Amino acid sequence: MKLTKEEKSWILYDCGNSAYSIAITTALFPIVFGMFQGVDNMDLGYFNSLASILVAVLSPILGAFADYKDKKKRFFTFFALVGIISTLSFTFISPDSGQWQLLIVMYILSCIGFAGANIFYDSFLVDVTTDEKMDKVSSSGFAFGYISSVIPFGISLAVILIMGMDAAIGYQIGFCITALWWGLLTIPMIKDVKQRHYIEPEPNPIGNSFKRLGQTFLNIKDYKIVFMFLIAYFCYIDGVDTIIKMVVPYATSVLGSDGLNTFMLLAILLVIQIVAFPFALLYGSLAKKYSTRALIIVGITTYVIACIAATPFLRIIGKVQRLNRI
Numbered sequence: 001m002k003l004t005k006e007e008k009s010w011i012l013y014d015c016g017n018s019a020y021s022i023a024i025t026t027a028l029f030p031i032v033f034g035m036f037q038g039v040d041n042m043d044l045g046y047f048n049s050l051a052s053i054l055v056a057v058l059s060p061i062l063g064a065f066a067d068y069k070d071k072k073k074r075f076f077t078f079f080a081l082v083g084i085i086s087t088l089s090f091t092f093i094s095p096d097s098g099q100w101q102l103l104i105v106m107y108i109l110s111c112i113g114f115a116g117a118n119i120f121y122d123s124f125l126v127d128v129t130t131d132e133k134m135d136k137v138s139s140s141g142f143a144f145g146y147i148s149s150v151i152p153f154g155i156s157l158a159v160i161l162i163m164g165m166d167a168a169i170g171y172q173i174g175f176c177i178t179a180l181w182w183g184l185l186t187i188p189m190i191k192d193v194k195q196r197h198y199i200e201p202e203p204n205p206i207g208n209s210f211k212r213l214g215q216t217f218l219n220i221k222d223y224k225i226v227f228m229f230l231i232a233y234f235c236y237i238d239g240v241d242t243i244i245k246m247v248v249p250y251a252t253s254v255l256g257s258d259g260l261n262t263f264m265l266l267a268i269l270l271v272i273q274i275v276a277f278p279f280a281l282l283y284g285s286l287a288k289k290y291s292t293r294a295l296i297i298v299g300i301t302t303y304v305i306a307c308i309a310a311t312p313f314l315r316i317i318g319k320v321q322r323l324n325r326i
Contacts, residue, residue, distance in 0.1 A: 003137070006128040009188035011141045013121055016185025017083075018145035019152045020114055021244075023178040024087060027269050028156065029107065030248040031262060032171045035095035036103070041249040047104050048245045051111035052238075058112070059119055064213040066120055069198040072127075073190070076120035080186050083113025088179035091172045121189070127196045135292060139284025147277035150270060152181040157266055165262050236300065243307060 003011070023029070034041035066072040086109040093103045129137045156174030163170030220227050251265055287295050 003140075004128070006193050007133070007137050009192035010121075010124060010128045010137065011144055012185050013189040014141035014145035015148035016182045017080075017114060017118065017121075018149040019178045019181045020083065020087060020110070021145075022149045022153050022269060022273060023156060023174060024090075024107075024110060025114075026244050027153070027248055027266055028160075028171050028174050028178075029090070030245075031252070032090070032095065032168060033100065033103065033107075034249070034252065035168055036100040037095075037098060039100050041252065042246075044249055045242075045246055047108060048111070048241075051108045051115075052241070054108070054112055055115040058116065060213055060216075061210075062116065062119060063123070064210065066123070067199045067212070068201055070195060072120050072123065072195045072198070073193070076117055076124070077190055079113045079116030079120070080182075080190075081113070083110050083117055084179050084183045084186070086110035086113055087175060087182065090175040091179075094172065095168045124189075124193055124195070128193055135284055135287045139280050139287070143277050143280035143284070146273045146280060148185075150273050152177045153270060153273065157270060160266075161263065240303070 030041045030044055033039065033044060062075055066075050086106045089106045090103065090110075093099055093106070125134060125138060153174075156170075156177050159173050159177075160167075160170035163173070220230075248265065248269075252262070283295050283299065
């Protein structure tokens, strides 16, 4: 199935923002935050929660405004730039400065930019492709996002290894690489993708946006399937995001944060990105045969089993390593 230029540009943005997801959300940022004196990288959970609450409050409001013609692209571009610039700013905030508060402010801004841009990016799927190709294009975005993120993350990991696993400078260079990669692959999305579904401009757009939003909340109880989907998605994505954001702080707290453990942990995350590529494509293909719903259930079940099994396994490894140090 041949992809159009718009579909390719849409997929390329996933290739760009996936670099943020692996480097900032999961891998490099938690390690650098833990290098600051007087902080515990497990405290990131509180700041991640704050960022999530802000995004949750803003999302429906922004979505209502973006319904108007030519607004969706503007909102997408604004939030993408907020995320990219905030990520780039990490490069200039060293643990030696002790300014962890400033780093957290910029981190929260980057989270809002990343999540805000994704709101509009995801909504563009209906503009760039047809119902028949939607599963294919969506799964391709995930797949190529995973595999392409290996490039900036792999380069960053090589720089960190050369500079020293305990030296902040390598991680800071990694932040710069991540921001530049994300920014570069955002350009095709801004240039090629067009908003095809919209509401024509009208008087008092702000007031009317809030009216539509309120009407949606009032009527949602009449659409049981949509209501159940929103509740299920809230529980699902919150659990997944918690694991993605806290896996490195938790792993380093259990295994220790010496150079070897840190390198092995980052290397494992790199391998995971590679393994995820073919399976994302496979899920997209199987969805045609077994339905999207069936594949979601299989994926969530596998995820739950893996998370439950990983907890005691990780603790056993941690105990063995502590005994070896004695």
